[in-house]
Amino acid sequence: MDEAPAPGLRIAVLVKHVPDAQFDRHISSDDLTTVRAESILSELDEYALEAALQLVEAHGGAAAGHRVTAITMGPAAAVSAVKKSLQIGADDGVHLTDEALRGSDASATSRALAALLQHVGPFDLILTGMASTDGETSLVPAQLAERLTLPQVTFAASLDLTREDSGWKLAARRDNDTFAETIEAPLPALVSVTDQINEPRYPNFKGIMAAKKKQIQVLSLADVGLQPDEVGFAGSWTSIEAAAPRPPRSQGIVITDEGDAGIRLVDFLAGQKLL
Amino acid sequence: MTTVLVFLDHPGASLAKSERELLSLGASLGDVAVALADDADPAYLDGVGSYGVQEVYRPDGAVSEVLVAGKAAFLAAAVRAAGADIVLLGNSYEAKEIAARAGIRLGSGVITDVVGLSSDLTATKSDFAGSYTVDCRVTTGVPILTIKPNSVEATEAGLPSPPREVRIPVELPPAAARITGRVEKPVSGRPELTEARVIVAGGRGVDGNFGPLEDLADALGGAVGASRAATDAGWIEHSAQIGQTGKTVSPQLYISAGISGAIQQKAGMQTSKVIVAINKDADSPVFEIADFGIVGDLFTVLPQATEEIRKRGL
Ligand SMILES: Cc1cc2nc3c(=O)[nH]c(=O)nc-3n(C[C@H](O)[C@H](O)[C@H](O)COP(=O)(O)OP(=O)(O)OC[C@H]3O[C@@H](n4cnc5c(N)ncnc54)[C@H](O)[C@@H]3O)c2cc1C
Ligand SMILES: Nc1ncnc2c1ncn2[C@@H]1O[C@H](COP(=O)(O)O)[C@@H](O)[C@H]1O
Numbered sequence: 001m002d003e004a005p006a007p008g009l010r011i012a013v014l015v016k017h018v019p020d021a022q023f024d025r026h027i028s029s030d031d032l033t034t035v036r037a038e039s040i041l042s043e044l045d046e047y048a049l050e051a052a053l054q055l056v057e058a059h060g061g062a063a064a065g066h067r068v069t070a071i072t073m074g075p076a077a078a079v080s081a082v083k084k085s086l087q088i089g090a091d092d093g094v095h096l097t098d099e100a101l102r103g104s105d106a107s108a109t110s111r112a113l114a115a116l117l118q119h120v121g122p123f124d125l126i127l128t129g130m131a132s133t134d135g136e137t138s139l140v141p142a143q144l145a146e147r148l149t150l151p152q153v154t155f156a157a158s159l160d161l162t163r164e165d166s167g168w169k170l171a172a173r174r175d176n177d178t179f180a181e182t183i184e185a186p187l188p189a190l191v192s193v194t195d196q197i198n199e200p201r202y203p204n205f206k207g208i209m210a211a212k213k214k215q216i217q218v219l220s221l222a223d224v225g226l227q228p229d230e231v232g233f234a235g236s237w238t239s240i241e242a243a244a245p246r247p248p249r250s251q252g253i254v255i256t257d258e259g260d261a262g263i264r265l266v267d268f269l270a271g272q273k274l275l
Numbered sequence: 276m277t278t279v280l281v282f283l284d285h286p287g288a289s290l291a292k293s294e295r296e297l298l299s300l301g302a303s304l305g306d307v308a309v310a311l312a313d314d315a316d317p318a319y320l321d322g323v324g325s326y327g328v329q330e331v332y333r334p335d336g337a338v339s340e341v342l343v344a345g346k347a348a349f350l351a352a353a354v355r356a357a358g359a360d361i362v363l364l365g366n367s368y369e370a371k372e373i374a375a376r377a378g379i380r381l382g383s384g385v386i387t388d389v390v391g392l393s394s395d396l397t398a399t400k401s402d403f404a405g406s407y408t409v410d411c412r413v414t415t416g417v418p419i420l421t422i423k424p425n426s427v428e429a430t431e432a433g434l435p436s437p438p439r440e441v442r443i444p445v446e447l448p449p450a451a452a453r454i455t456g457r458v459e460k461p462v463s464g465r466p467e468l469t470e471a472r473v474i475v476a477g478g479r480g481v482d483g484n485f486g487p488l489e490d491l492a493d494a495l496g497g498a499v500g501a502s503r504a505a506t507d508a509g510w511i512e513h514s515a516q517i518g519q520t521g522k523t524v525s526p527q528l529y530i531s532a533g534i535s536g537a538i539q540q541k542a543g544m545q546t547s548k549v550i551v552a553i554n555k556d557a558d559s560p561v562f563e564i565a566d567f568g569i570v571g572d573l574f575t576v577l578p579q580a581t582e583e584i585r586k587r588g589l
Pocket of ligand 1: 043044195477478479480481501502503504505516517518519520521522532533534535536537538539540543553554555556559571572573574
């Protein structure tokens with residue numbers, strides 16, 4: 001009889017579809033939600049995806065039974081964040097979409113993602129970006145870890161997995177202002193990664209072709225066992241009352257150095273009472 | 276009476292400016308109690324007491340080896356023990372995460388990056404790299420707010436007095452990430468970036484030589500910051516990075532030298548009061564947000580300015 005192969009790692013990467021920061025970004029005056037124009041896969045989530053792919057490659061790849069699943073929650077268009085992830089190298093994708101999710105804050109987003117991860121899991125490792133480039137709260141990873149009672153390693157600047165008799169163990173480094181920490185955790189765990197961890201790869205032609213055959217599972221709230229009032233505006237614990245574009249900085253003075261610009265700078269600072 | 280619980284982390288020898296700001300903000304909203312996860316020097320505790328704090332909640336056991344989850348469990352327990360109506364924390368990554376997890380434990384909304392707070396607890400923050408100002412509120416649970424440094428004025432402290440210590444039991448999560456090592460980074464002697472009144476920041480144009488920036492920063496009593504291009508090149512430590520994935524700063528004066536002004540850099544500095552930019556390229560986007568721009572070479576402009584400041588005896 002053949003020996004049963006060791007079960008592969010199942011890694012979930014949370015990818016968010018966000019407005020492209022290269023263009024002006026807006027908040028809708030109707031319901032104070034983000035206007036979803038010219039959106040992309042959040043650049044900071046590409047580091048999480050790259051980390052997942054590198055971990056799998058370091059431990060025998062897909063042949064060893066490891067699997068990377070790209071997961072997003074958001075409106076219909078958000079699926080393109082998953083598609084891009086499949087092109088880059090994720091094996092399959094999941095998209096949670098429902099009209100009732102509109103207006104979700106971090107608490108509601110983490111509730112929906114927790115239900116989703118439990119529904120499609122179990123996962124050995126959940127990887128996220130350090131922050132979404134639109135909301136920028138960095139709350140979702142910590143809240144997910146709390147909801148799923150998982151060990152949390154956030155802002156990892158390096159990440160390694162080793163296999164021990166007792167199971168997989170992860171080691172990470174994170175940098176604080178005044179110190180650097182090394183961290184260990186058993187799997188399953190949730191890890192958010194910074195932009196210091198790696199250099200994300202681009203999708204290549206082969207990846208783009210291969211992605212066409214990969215599966216994307218589309219799920220609704222009911223599929224993951226949530227009621228509409230548990231998420232979205234109704235299920236959020238914070239609300240946005242008002243949003244106003246900041247008046248653009250008024251055009252300042254620009255001078256060209258003619259040998260005395262350093263002195264003119266000091267004159268300017270003195271005039272502004274900044275010395 | 277409203278009870279405000281202020282969470283303090285990594286206590287130093289005495290209260291830091293941002294900690295005095297938190298305690299002052301708390302005192303303007305109600306009676307302040309403090310939750311302190313780690314052991315602190317008596318002088319630090321006296322300082323806490325000088326802001327009228329009578330009770331300091333401490334965990335019964337060590338919570339710090341367990342990454343975030345331990346402190347979050349402690350904070351949630353302290354909120355219950357103190358019967359707190361409002362919770363205030365600093366705005367470090369770690370503080371935000373402690374707030375995040377405690378929020379789930381307590382069923383409370385969390386607002387981060389707060390720069391203003393009205394008496395009815397409407398919190399103001401900026402969004403989209405500082406291009407929007409947003410007012411928000413916690414609608415469920417005890418409001419948990421993380422406050423950016425320099426957002427409120429620290430009031431004068433009263434006489435130092437030791438607060439009463441209240442130990443509370445904390446149940447740690449079964450499986451957790453553990454901190455296995457910690458290496459302290461060298462301290463620069465310059466002000467902390469997020470608290471500095473003046474920042475001189477350099478980018479790729481600095482070409483490995485931060486000397487002229489350090490000299491100007493020292494003449495102005497300021498801190499030295501950097502773009503990601505400069506930190507990635509290893510010319511200065513990563514903790515000096517300003518921008519989307521680095522620090523967000525809003526000093527009185529930000530002097531940008533040899534930085535092009537990419538959106539990710541602007542995200543961290545465009546709410547500065549006055550922005551000065553020095554760049555060789557007149558078409559550099561940084562000039563769009565500069566109050567005073569100089570098209571020129573930083574290696575001549577900066578030393579000249581430093582010398583002039585010294586000459587004027589300022
Ligand atoms: C996900 C993500 C996150 C990022 N996060 C950040 C972040 O947090 N912070 C950040 O800064 N960047 C960040 N970036 C990078 C950002 O996009 C830019 O690449 C970076 O800010 C460029 O740095 P720079 O302006 O120093 O370099 P460059 O864009 O190369 O500009 C150098 C400038 O120096 C000028 N110069 C050269 N020599 C001189 C001289 N002698 N005197 C005067 N001027 C001179 C040049 O004219 C040029 O304008 C991020 C990017 C991504 C994708
Ligand atoms: N709607 C979403 N879909 C998928 N992942 C998300 C979503 N929102 C947040 N995340 C993940 O959580 C991280 C931090 O987001 P945030 O807490 O919003 O700053 C992101 O980098 C993503 O990995």
